[in-house]
Amino acid sequence: MHTGDASYIRQLNRKIILQQIMQHKSISRAEIAKSTGLNKATVSSQIADMLGEGLLLEQHAEVSSGGRKPIYLSFNGSCGYAIGVDIDVNSISIAATDIKGKIVAKEIHSIEDSGFLAVEEKLKTIINKMRGTLPESKYGMIGIGIGVHGIVDNDQTIIFTPQHQWRNIDLKRSMESFFQVPVIIANNSNLCAVAEQVFSSESTNLACITTYSGIGMGIIIQGMLFQGFEGFSGEVGHMIIEPEGRTCTCGNKGCFEQYASEKVLLQEIRERIGRLDLPLEELHQIIEKGGAEVEEVIKNYTTHLAIGVNNIINILNPEKVIINCEIFSYHPAILEKVEKNLTSIMNHRKELKISTLGKNACMLGASASVIKDFLKTDHIVFSQV
Ligand SMILES: [Zn+2]
Missing domain, CATH: 1.10.10.10 (Winged helix-like DNA-binding domain superfamily/Winged helix DNA-binding domain)
Incomplete structure (x- = not known):
């Protein structure tokens, strides 16, 4: 004290x-x-x-x-710039924002070689390039925030990324010594939750569920990101919702993300209609059109997703539950189906909504985290960008 x-x-x-x-x-x-x-x-x-x-x-x-x-x-938003990065499975998204959170540059780069050293080298190149395009300012690049789709500990060491199989990697120290600015490494879902709080919600109690290839969750309690004892909180993708269910990469069976990730939904629709190579645009049209086969897959998916969301709401009693999933942005009716399953009188929350930040969320959360550190403040609210 x-x-x-x-x-x-x-x-x-x-x-x-x-x-x-x-x-x-x-x-x-x-x-x-x-x-x-x-x-x-x-x-x-x-x-x-x-x-x-x-x-x-x-x-x-x-x-x-x-x-x-x-x-x-x-x-004075233009006195400095923050870089936000999202290292996804197949791509690196990068954005520069001014210190009012306004995006001034944004790029997406594909990952050809997912080995850590290759990705690190690529990161250095693209960040350096973007730094060179920033407008003249008093502070220049104030820091870099990097979201990874995996487990990051309290020391910001990357403990494990299931998709790329990176283990115990100290990207923070390596990037700080290269760029000579503060670097933040965090779990992507945590950064998405930070972005929701800073850019699109006045709520200080929210759960942000990200469902793409896997499922994660960032938790904001009383305005602060809740990270657990070691920093691993929110790994809800590995809640078991089906005893003896599908085998998961974590070693258990029946994990939530084996039933309710966006990847699983898209894969099951492709399998059901017998076209495994169906492009995403056509898949959207098929979902839009509906039909008994697709409806059955969606019903199964929303039932499982609702089980997980029900459990999360009962544990946290959040004011807002925000789902960040691209397919929901195109087909909001899927969320209505999830909501219809949340009928328990114990399901207290004020709002269940789809993220309006979508795939920008992780980058914006990374950028906002850098700005918070730079300004030495734990609470900032920016208008929607
Ligand atoms: Zn699992």
Whole structure:
């Protein structure tokens, strides 16, 4: 406990003032003092520091109601840039955002060689290239956030990625020594949850379920990411929902992701109609058209997905449950089918919704995590980008 420590209180006041400014397009010193309850001298001193650091812009009001024209403050988003990366199974997505979370550049690169050294080399090349395209700014590239589809411990070491079979890899230290900026390595679902909180939800209690090739979940409790004892929380893809069910890569049988991942749904539809090579666009059309065979697969899928979602809601009692799954974005009716299965009186949640951030979520969460560290604040809210 640091109460009474002057520098701690100063840091706390800075966070409060910064959050006020970030939540408003522009705000005066007097308005900040009024809304935060801090005295004017404290506000002015902190503002002077932040102006000196280039984090704020001052603007004189055009019209005055008499007396001195008020001076408005706004957050200077273009004083630095964060890089957010999503290392997926077959591709690397990368985005640069300004420190207001606005995407200024975005690219997707395919992974030809999924060996760690090849991917690391590729990361260095594409990040360097994007860094070179960033506009001139006071701080330049402030840091890099990287989401991996696997288990990352509290020390940000990559413990295991099932798709690429990477084990015990210290990508953080290697990238930090190469780029000389702070680097954050995190699980992709955790970063998706951070993105939902920062970019599209005021909720401080949410569960974000990502279902693509596997299933993961990021948990925000009381505004903070819950990561568990070692950092491995949210591995809901490996909840057993069918005793003696399908064999999973984790070594168990009947895991949730063997029944309710997007990959499984698409594969089962392809198998049912006897066209294993059916392109995604045609598959969307087939789902849209419906028909007994496809409906049966979807019913089986939504039943299993609802079992998992039911369990998650009962454990967490989240305000919002957000599902990040590309197929749901195209076919929102599938979510309605899931919701119809959630009939228990114990299923308390305010909202079950489809992510509007989709495949950008991991990159945006990575970027937002870098910005939080840079600003030394644990709570930021940006408008939808
Ligand atoms: Zn499993």
